[in-house]
Amino acid sequence: MATTSDSSASFEETDTRTDEMHSTIEAWIDELVGDIDAAQASDEFQEWLDVQSRFHDYSHRNTLLIKLQCPEATKVAGFNTWRNEFDRHVQEGEQAIWIWAPIITKQCPECENSPSYHEQCDCDYDETPPEEWSKGLVGFKPTAVFDISQTEGEPLPEIETEATGDAEDLVPTLTAAADSLGVTVRIVDADEWVHGEAKGVCKQRSLHDLRPVVEAKARANQADLAVTLLHEYAHALLHFDVDDEDERSKREVEAEAVAYIVGRFFGLDTSGSAFYLAAWETDDAEVVHERLGRISRTAAELIELLAE
Numbered sequence: 001m002a003t004t005s006d007s008s009a010s011f012e013e014t015d016t017r018t019d020e021m022h023s024t025i026e027a028w029i030d031e032l033v034g035d036i037d038a039a040q041a042s043d044e045f046q047e048w049l050d051v052q053s054r055f056h057d058y059s060h061r062n063t064l065l066i067k068l069q070c071p072e073a074t075k076v077a078g079f080n081t082w083r084n085e086f087d088r089h090v091q092e093g094e095q096a097i098w099i100w101a102p103i104i105t106k107q108c109p110e111c112e113n114s115p116s117y118h119e120q121c122d123c124d125y126d127e128t129p130p131e132e133w134s135k136g137l138v139g140f141k142p143t144a145v146f147d148i149s150q151t152e153g154e155p156l157p158e159i160e161t162e163a164t165g166d167a168e169d170l171v172p173t174l175t176a177a178a179d180s181l182g183v184t185v186r187i188v189d190a191d192e193w194v195h196g197e198a199k200g201v202c203k204q205r206s207l208h209d210l211r212p213v214v215e216a217k218a219r220a221n222q223a224d225l226a227v228t229l230l231h232e233y234a235h236a237l238l239h240f241d242v243d244d245e246d247e248r249s250k251r252e253v254e255a256e257a258v259a260y261i262v263g264r265f266f267g268l269d270t271s272g273s274a275f276y277l278a279a280w281e282t283d284d285a286e287v288v289h290e291r292l293g294r295i296s297r298t299a300a301e302l303i304e305l306l307a308e
Helices: 017-034 041-055 060-069 079-086 113-121 167-176 222-241 245-265 286-304
Strands: 088-090 095-106 134-146 151-152 184-188 202-203 212-218
Touching: 017 041, 017 060, 017 095, 017 134, 017 286, 041 060, 041 113, 041 167, 041 245, 041 286, 060 095, 079 134, 079 151, 095 113, 167 184, 167 222, 202 222, 212 222, 222 245, 222 286, 245 286
Parallel strands: 184 212
Antiparallel strands: 088 151, 095 134, 202 212
């Protein structure tokens, strides 16, 4: 996968930027699919997970674009945002990182196009004039952002959240979050554990109660327990209703990836995670796209809940 590891992507040509951003993402997915059983593919996948852990509220397409252009990025914002909101200035000569930004504008209630595109299409809606239409998402446009390492000026204010990287605090936070996730959680003493070598399981309690039950084996290593809970919560959110055994095995990678992202976000050492991407070797690029999207959305949901 030399395209992504030997050099950074660049989208400086205005006329071709949109097409190149799309094609670069598709090329990365295609190469991942083509080399799915190679160590290099696992490394590329883990690098994307690292970026996703730092930008958990970004779509997988945008975190892929950040990874391909500036994989070490930690905080990104637009030129004016750095200047006006943080009193920081982009240093001269820095190259922009291009991502997709939503286009929010007046939207036709019927065809959902902006006024200009509405005039060009076959939509006959004329019940209300465009100035009375509500605003909505009509598309995405390339937008330039810069990493904090490309700026200078005032230090960023420290942002504190209730959840920290200390697993002693994170485990109680995880158990308290179970109800919000629609999950029943149990920490089971080691001498009562009946699931062999497994550290945790996600199961259905009964035919009368379809709420997933997550059980984790109690242990002294709270960081390891936290990662297990994250993994099993991901299972509950990702595929509790998936009956196909082959697909369930494929989503094992997704659950591990979610636990990796969320664990990294809260400062846990998840370096022992292993991503056996060979499980996806029969998937085409579109399916892998769906998997990456599920991973990023599920990780974002957990992070936002735990960091409240």
